[in-house]
Amino acid sequence: MFCPRCGSDDEELIEGICKSCFIKEAKIVGMDDDLKITICAHCNSILNGIKWEDSELSDEELVSFAVMENLRAMEHVEDLEISVDILTVRGSNYECLVHAEGKLLGTMVVEEYKVNVKIVKNVCPDCSKFASGYFESVIQIRADNRFPTPEELRVVDEIVRTKLGNLSLKNRMAYVSDVAMLKEGVDYYVGSYKAAKKVAETIKDSLGGVMQESPRLVGRDKSRGKDLYRIWISIRMPDFQRGDFVEYEDHKAEVMSFDGKKIGLKNLESGDSLSVMWRDYGKIKVIARKHDVKTTSVTSKTPTSIQILHPDSYQPVDIDINDEISKLMIGNNVKVLEVEGILYILSKDQD
Ligand SMILES: [Zn+2]
């Protein structure tokens, strides 16, 4: 057989022509010379086919990456090396020079191509949800029989900001689309339910209270055949503060502390400590406030009782002794609380 291009008949034919004609005509790489990349103008994620993917690349890196992705090495090519240089940038158009080197049937071949890449800015579905105020969940900050205190609201705000900030590195939907100040508390509208739940748990761990979720059906995703819910997560902080007084089962007690898990109480009569889980919060009733505490003094003492003056009437009152108050001496000032006509000694006054 002879080569139909040059007539030579001393070489084996490749795809119907001789090797030197084949090398002259073949290309080592194939590519489109006009490319388009779609990225989200807000979060920089990139559209790959029909899927949006996170991207940390700069526009220049994206352009080089897109060119490389689009290149195909042709058959019989070995040791291919490619470099991409951006020659000019006009608006969102990048003119690139592709330099390709490789061996074609053992012969070194060098080729250069110009490729134009256009970056199209669009808005990814997550960002467009954000822009339209979309939310999956509402965190409701409430307090029993009162408005949350400024300090509580400050802590909540801080947690929402830092926790969502961290979560948003991995979850584009971890955003607050709205904050509503209501007469009973504050509502945070959150893009992602998962993120909202994590934030709410952190708030509860820090401030205590009772957390409750109530899903509401808002529609149906026909394409996936799934009901769509929005989930309201309420955190109800307690009626009481540290230093207030409550009744729990048959105990009258002072609130000593509370955290995300339990409430620490001190029995007024015996001075014993007890803790109550938040799930039993409903059984706790406030009976007096911190500011109801008064000061009086010890007027006499026997092995079984301590006598103090009633803080309002100045009448002597005898109180059964317990470990907590047994060290009191005549003349000591003490803090007392009156509940339903009964006086309780709380502690020795510090002064
Ligand atoms: Zn030939």
Ligand SMILES: [Zn+2]
């Ligand atoms: Zn986006």
